Amino acid sequence: MKLKKEFSDFYKAIRISSETNALREKRRVLQEDIESKLPDILKKHDISITKSDIKMIDQGSYKYNTTIIDDVVDRDVAVIIPLDITKNDDPRKIKGYLRDSINIASRTVYIKEPCVRASYYENEREWLHIDLPLYARYDEKLYLARGKETSSNFSWENADPVGLNDYLCEKINGNAQLRRIICYIKKWRNEKYSSTENDHEIPPSIGLTLLACDCFSALSTDDSDDDLRSLQKTMKSILNKFSIKKDQNGEIISASLNCYLPVSPYTDVFIKMKESKTHMITFYKRFSKAVANLTSAVQLESEHDAGEYVQKVLGPVFIVPAKEAVAAAAQNRREHSFGD
C-alpha cells in the first residue's frame, strides 16, 4: 500500500490522544468557579439553583478522540442548569451571569453567539480556550442559549448535546480508519484556513466530522488500511454533495452543501458560512483542489511524487519519502556489515 509509513507517521505527529494534565487542571478550576459562584449570582436575579443542579459534560472532539494539534487548544464543555425559559426568556442575560461567575484575571472571558468563552494566555499568546455552551433544562428538554450580549438576535434553541455525543461516539469509536480520516480532513482545514481570522469563513469541525462520517469509505489492502485511498474516496464523495452553479463563462457563482445535525435542532451546520456566497465558493474550490491532488497521488506510481501531492493537501508535517532513484542508489551502496 502506498505511503503507509508516511500516513502512520503523520497521524502520530498530529493527533492528541487525551487531555493534558495542564488542561484538566484549568477545566477543574473553571468548573469549581462555576459551581461555587453561579448559584449566588443567579440568586440575586431570583433564580434559585444549587451547586449539584449544575451539570457539566464534555463535548466535541475530545469526547470521540479526533483532536489534532493546533495553535490553540479548543475545548468544549456544556454547562447545563435547570431553568424556566418562559420566565427567563432572554438567554443573553443568563449567559452574562455565567460569564460573571468565571470572570477573573487569569482568564479572558467573553460571550460568543453559541457560548461563553474562557481564553488562557501564556507569554501574551493564547494557548487554550474553553467554550461553554450554556443549556437550560426545562420540561425534560435542553435549550441552548444563543445570541451575543448586545445582539437583537437571540433565542433558546432546543438542542440535544448528549444525543449528538452518542451519535458521533457510536460512529467513530471502534472505527480507527474513520477517526484518522476525520483528523486528516481537520488538518487540511487548518492548513488551508490558517490565515483566516473570521470564524464564519471557516468550515466548522462538527460539519467536517459529520460529513466524513456520512461519506466514509473504508479501504484496506492485504491486512493494512489504505489511508490515502480512503481519504481520497471519502473527500471525493463529500465533494459530490456540493451543488454548484456556474455562469456562462464556467465561473462558479454559487456553491452549496447541506449537512444537518442528526439530532435536535436538526439545523444546517454550515448556516454561518452560508451568510456569504464567497465563503462557500472558497470552501468548494479549496476542497476540490484537495480532491484533485489526492486523486493525482492515488494515480501516481512513484511514492515520492504521490507524497508531494499529499503534502499539498495535508501540509509540511506530512513527510514526502525520498525519490526512489536516490533511495535505490543509496540502498545499493549500503554497507552490509554488522556495525560494532
Add this chain to the structure above:
Amino acid sequence: MTVREVLETYNEISIDKEITEEIIIFTLYRRQFLIFPPSKDNPASTALLFLCNDDGADFPHIMLNNETLLDSPLIPKGKYRWVCLYEQESLVNSIVSYEDKISDSIERLIELLSMNEIEKEREFQKEFMLYWNANSVEKKPYSVYLTQEDEFAEMDVYFGESNVRIIEKGLYLSDINDRDNDKRKWVRHVENDVFFIPISDNRGIYPPRGGNNWASQEIKNIVFSQQVEHISDSVFKQINCTIPKTQNIILVFGMKSEWSNVTFAVKIKCKNNVRHSLLKKILYDIVAINPLTTERKDYLYFNEQLGNDIGLLKKKVLVVGAGSLGSYVAFELVKNGAAHLKLYDREMLEDDNILRWAYGGVGVGSNKAKIISTLLGLLHPEIEVIAEPKNIDERSLIEETSCSDLIIFTIGNSDEQLKFNRILKASQCAIPVIYTWLEAGGKYSHILYVNYQKKGCFECLYTNENGDLINNRARMNSDDIMDTAIIRNGCGGTRAAYGTTSLLRTTAALLDIIQKVQMNELTESVLVDVSPESVCISCTTFPMEACKCCGN
C-alpha cells in the same frame, strides 16, 4: 569532472570563491559552504563539507565545534563547522565514482537544508545526547542504571573517582561496595533526591542547541504541557504525590522512540519550599537548572542496543555442569541477556582443560564454577553468577527448580542425566529443562528440550519400542569412529577428542532454542541434532510411547 563542474550543474548553487579547481566556497539557500573533494588516492573517502561563519543552530548534523584543522593560507579566515552527511559505515564508498561522490554529498546537503520542522525534530532527537552533553558544565559524567524505562522511579546517587552513578532504587550493583586500599570506590550522597521520569510522547522536545539552552520552562513543559501530554497518567500522579526531602533535586529523563533511546539528567536548584510536591517544585520553585553529562550504563540498555532478547533479563537460569560446554554456554548466556545464573560443578580447572575452556588460563587450580562466577561478574555489575562448587544432588535439584526459570544440563554423563531426568519427572517440574551434550569424537551434539508437563523425556532416548532400556538412540557416530576418537591416557582414563568448533556450534544452537522457548514458540518437548552440516529437529523417534519414565 572537477568539483567546480559538478557544482555548476546545480541551479541552486552559486560559486563564491575558487580556492583551487577542487576546493570551493559556494552559497546554497543563503548559507555559505566550503567543499573539499574526496581523495583520489583513497577510494573509501567522501567529499567534506563545512558550514562557513554560521552557528548552524537551526539544523541537525552540523557539528558544534569550529574546526581548527583548516589552518591553510589558501582558506579565508573564519569559522568552519563540519557538516555530517554520512552515518559512519553506512555506505560502501569504494564503488562510487569521484563525480558521484561529489554530487551525492551536494544532494544530501540540499536534503538537509530542505528539511521541514518535523524532519528536523526527528534528526535533533536522534542526536539528542550529543547536544545535551555538549551543553553540560559538570565535569564528571553521570552513569545511569535503570531496570525499566516506563515507570517513574526514585534513584540513589553514588560518587566515584571519575564518574557519578545514578542507580534506580532496588537495583544492586555487585561492585558498589568495592574498596581501594580501605577507601570506598563508591560513596553514597544524599544531598539531592533523584527521580526518573520517562517521557512517553516526545513531540516538540528538542535538545539544547546553539543559543537555545534549556531553562526551567523546558522542564515544566515535559511534566505539565499544554497540548501534547509528554508523560503517562501514572507518572504524572507520582510526580504530583511525591514530596522531595531535599531542596535541590536531580531529574533523569528517559525518552524512547522508534528512532532513538536517550537518557539525560539535569540538576534543578529550587527555592526552599519544604512541603511542595515534586510537581509544585518543578512548576514554581526552580531558580536554575544545570544539565549533567549523562550516559546509560545498565544491562537492560546494553542488551536493548544489541537487540538481545530482554525476556531473559530478570530470569534465573540454572546451569548444571561447568566443564567445557558449560563454560561456553554460561559466557554466551550473560552476553545474550541472562543476568542471573547459578552454576553447579565440583571440578577444578586444570592446565589440560584450558584449550576447551571459554576464558583462557585464569584460575587454574580453582573450582570451575567459581572461576566463571568471578569472571562473568566483571562483564557488568548487574550480572550475578552464583557458584556452587559441588555436584548437584536430588535435594538441591528439587529446591532449585522452585526458584529458577530455566534449567540447562551441560553434563555428558548418561547415568547422571538419566537420574536427574527421573527426579524432574517425578517432581512434575514446571519450568523448561534443556539437556545438551556432545557425542564422543566431537563431531555431533544434541539438544533436548523437555517440557515435563507434556510427553517426552530424556529416558525416551534410551528406550526402544518394547520399553526396554538401550543405549542412546540419538547417537550419530558409528561404533568404530567412537573407538578411534577416544584418547587413552593410562589407567583407562579416556577423553573424547574434539576441538572448540562443536562447542561453539552447540552453544549457538542452544541460544536459538532458549529464545524459542522464551517466545513460547517451542512448547512440546523436542530433540535437536547438531552436526557440522546442519542444526535440525532429529528424526530419532521422540517421544517414545513405551518410555517407563514419561509414558503410561
